[in-house]
Amino acid sequence: MTLRPDLAAIAAHVAPGSRVLDIGCGDGALMAELESRSGCDARGMELDGALVERCVSRGLSVVQGDANLDLANYPDKAFDYAILSQTLQTATRPDLMLDELLRVGRRAFVSFPNFAHWRTRAALLLGGRMPVTRALPVSWYETENIHHVTVEDFRDLARMKGAKVERAWFFSNEKQIGAPAANWRAEFAVFELSR
Amino acid sequence: MNSAPPLSPVYKVPHPLPLDSGQVLEGCEIAYETYGTLAADKGNAVLVCHALTGDQYLASPHPITGKPGWWERMVGPSKPIDTNKHFVICANVIGSCMGSSGPASLAPDGQPYAMRFPVITIRDMVRGLVALLDGLGIDRLHAVVGGSMGGMQALSLAANWPERAARVLVIASTARHSAQNIAFHEVGRQAIMADPAWNEGDYYATDAKPDNGLAVARMAAHITYLSEAGLTEKFGRRLQDREAKGFNFDAEFQVESYLRYQGTGFTRRFDANSYLYITRAMDYFDIAEEHGGKLADAFAGTQARFCIVSFDTDWLYPTSESRHVVHALNAAGAKVSFVELSAPHGHDSFLLEHDQLDRVVKGFIE
Numbered sequence: 001m002t003l004r005p006d007l008a009a010i011a012a013h014v015a016p017g018s019r020v021l022d023i024g025c026g027d028g029a030l031m032a033e034l035e036s037r038s039g040c041d042a043r044g045m046e047l048d049g050a051l052v053e054r055c056v057s058r059g060l061s062v063v064q065g066d067a068n069l070d071l072a073n074y075p076d077k078a079f080d081y082a083i084l085s086q087t088l089q090t091a092t093r094p095d096l097m098l099d100e101l102l103r104v105g106r107r108a109f110v111s112f113p114n115f116a117h118w119r120t121r122a123a124l125l126l127g128g129r130m131p132v133t134r135a136l137p138v139s140w141y142e143t144e145n146i147h148h149v150t151v152e153d154f155r156d157l158a159r160m161k162g163a164k165v166e167r168a169w170f171f172s173n174e175k176q177i178g179a180p181a182a183n184w185r186a187e188f189a190v191f192e193l194s195r
Numbered sequence: 196m197n198s199a200p201p202l203s204p205v206y207k208v209p210h211p212l213p214l215d216s217g218q219v220l221e222g223c224e225i226a227y228e229t230y231g232t233l234a235a236d237k238g239n240a241v242l243v244c245h246a247l248t249g250d251q252y253l254a255s256p257h258p259i260t261g262k263p264g265w266w267e268r269m270v271g272p273s274k275p276i277d278t279n280k281h282f283v284i285c286a287n288v289i290g291s292c293m294g295s296s297g298p299a300s301l302a303p304d305g306q307p308y309a310m311r312f313p314v315i316t317i318r319d320m321v322r323g324l325v326a327l328l329d330g331l332g333i334d335r336l337h338a339v340v341g342g343s344m345g346g347m348q349a350l351s352l353a354a355n356w357p358e359r360a361a362r363v364l365v366i367a368s369t370a371r372h373s374a375q376n377i378a379f380h381e382v383g384r385q386a387i388m389a390d391p392a393w394n395e396g397d398y399y400a401t402d403a404k405p406d407n408g409l410a411v412a413r414m415a416a417h418i419t420y421l422s423e424a425g426l427t428e429k430f431g432r433r434l435q436d437r438e439a440k441g442f443n444f445d446a447e448f449q450v451e452s453y454l455r456y457q458g459t460g461f462t463r464r465f466d467a468n469s470y471l472y473i474t475r476a477m478d479y480f481d482i483a484e485e486h487g488g489k490l491a492d493a494f495a496g497t498q499a500r501f502c503i504v505s506f507d508t509d510w511l512y513p514t515s516e517s518r519h520v521v522h523a524l525n526a527a528g529a530k531v532s533f534v535e536l537s538a539p540h541g542h543d544s545f546l547l548e549h550d551q552l553d554r555v556v557k558g559f560i561e
């Protein structure tokens with residue numbers, strides 16, 4: 001099974017044998033990869049009960065829960081890595097969630113769609129309407145993305161929170177691209193943070 | 196019924212069983228059923244714990260009612276708990292009345308214990324189960340599984356004998372009995388004790404049993420096992436076998452007739468004193484209290500994997516109680532899964548057809 005590019009980047013950089021919490025783990029694709037390929041102890045959290053059932057049915061340890069509320073129950077530094085893939089922009093308070101990630105995990109991986117990608121900018125600038133693009137395919141009235149964020153916004157937030165960017169990866173059209181002008185060119189970004 | 200039919204094998208615990216009350220149970224007997232074959236390394240054993248009025252007839256016909264085993268849809272060859280792979284054990288809990296030591300059993304003086312039977316707890320029931328596992332030579336279960344009171348036993352085993360089970364599956368259950376839970380049980384107990392035939396529990400030698408009180412207890416409890424929507428769907432306000440209201444106190448409504456049927460049917464297979472003892476054990480249940488007041492401490496250092504399942508319409512042991520357990524397990528660093536399943540039938544959903552539950556159980560147990 002091929003992983004989504006942001007998940008593949010994360011999977012490739014999680015140290016083998018780590019304890020990992022995958023927040024918003026979906027159908028558990030990343031967790032399964034981390035357990036089978038890297039010998040990790042992976043735990044997941046997912047809001048959607050149908051997805052949780054699929055995870056549990058395939059033998060993964062996933063808790064149905066709301067990351068906005070339920071991260072509070074985990075002890076400090078319970079995990080080597082806390083992973084939040086394409087969920088930050090749906091959080092009630094992304095800044096507080098980032099705090100929680102860096103509290104429960106020694107390191108955090110965060111991936112998100114970059115709202116400053118040129119297609120998004122063009123759609124808003126030229127079309128005058130909230131962008132519906134390849135990376136953001138859902139209309140404003142039904143999207144779960146309530147806190148759109150750009151690569152530079154995220155760097156600012158990390159700095160404000162005293163988090164160190166260990167590494168970053170950028171993707172366009174499902175392929176990894178270089179860091180230069182990433183805020184224009186990247187559809188998705190993955191950051192590895194520590195504090 | 197004074198004594199259960201001697202159909203199940205009975206394990207005689209070879210030592211006095213210490214109880215939470217400080218008393219001991221001498222000559223304790225545990226009736227049990229098994230399904231499948233125990234592997235040579237004894238590593239494929241799954242213990243299924245039964246609910247309040249359940250018994251060891253998990254996947255084989257009940258000797259009194261003749262009905263299929265209470266979880267036959269879940270346990271058997273190629274079923275989610277697959278007896279082709281696993282050796283499945285189900286034992287009647289102590290305090291009950293299907294062959295294990297309980298108030299209807301004979302005390303050393305040759306007379307039924309009745310109310311002389313020591314008051315027991317969920318942990319005492321599990322002590323009995325652990326003694327049985329010792330007798331069967333099973334050091335570590337592949338899994339312990341239970342719904343409702345069975346889930347309480349599974350949690351108690353995990354908290355008090357953490358090395359005895361590799362997987363712990365808890366369905367529609369709780370780590371503590373709430374005030375509301377205790378309140379409903381007290382209604383049931385008072386119904387039994389208000390029946391003149393109860394006679395302070397001393398009725399085994401007579402023909403008159405406190406069946407009326409026990410039936411009322413069952414009727415009240417049965418309501419808590421169902422959802423309001425489920426009752427409405429099944430019965431609504433429909434009248435029973437009549438076109439118009441009769442202006443009397445017969446079972447006018449279908450729901451009344453149904454509850455009466457459930458109540459009387461129950462008295463044919465259950466002992467009223469056992470109902471008192473087991474509901475009391477459930478009311479005493481609070482795992483956190485047993486471990487210094489903090490639930491997470493009960494599971495500190497556990498190596499077992501846990502799976503907690505709740506149902507959205509279960510108001511007896513609602514999802515919030517399952518979440519409470521999950522949060523404690525997270526805090527303890529335990530490997531835990533949790534899912535709230537959608538089902539229309541309230542607490543009883545765990546016994547009924549549910550494909551998602553089947554997949555979760557199968558995925559977790561394998």
